[in-house]
Amino acid sequence: MVESVVADGTAEGSQIPITVEFTGGLEMLFSDQRKHQISVSPRDENGNAANVAFLIRYLCEEVMKDQRKDLFVLEETVRPGILVLINDADWELEGEETYELKKGDNILFVSTLHGG
Template sequence: MASQVLSDSLVAGNNTSDLISITVEFTGGLELLFSNERTHNVSLPAQLHNGIRPNITYLLQYLIDNVMKDQRRELFVLEGNVRPGILVLINDADWELEGEEKYELQQGDNIVFVSTLHGG
């Protein structure tokens, strides 16, 4: 399994204590949108410029801007949210149990995006 370590350019300074590391996984064909890599290790700022923690909404935009190589963004995000038919798991729990896009990311989180729609 390949992994890619990224850091956010919005982080003030180079202090690694200002970062949180999370693992993001793509399955069910979504990995095709992300350089055919299922697993990405991502470093994000522990706090954003407004003092709040990054959430799933922030992660989605970060993934589109920094990780996604495929131009077909509408296959992953539609109207600023995860496209219908994509299951999101936060630490093996359905994201609906965790607050969906408002969930604040924590050090060591594992976020999985699973496409449940397949062609036939």
């Protein structure tokens, strides 16, 4: 099942539609759903272009229903041990949190941490 969410603030036509996926156990924080089709505002709360940092805040505030946000973020960014891929490329190659979201982007969050 894929969840569709539209962020508030602008007309639907000016939203940026993206796909966000969670694996490696992170999906449990997001209603046990691996794939989410969401649309976000092209601008963040300060009027800057929407980027991955904005997306992370949006996911925590609007999409995550679990109260254990600390399993996903630490000091306003993804926790160490969570791999982020932007369109199948490591986010470090794309500018990490400063990468500006584009229509059709696929953002994948993978937890590499597990018990053993």
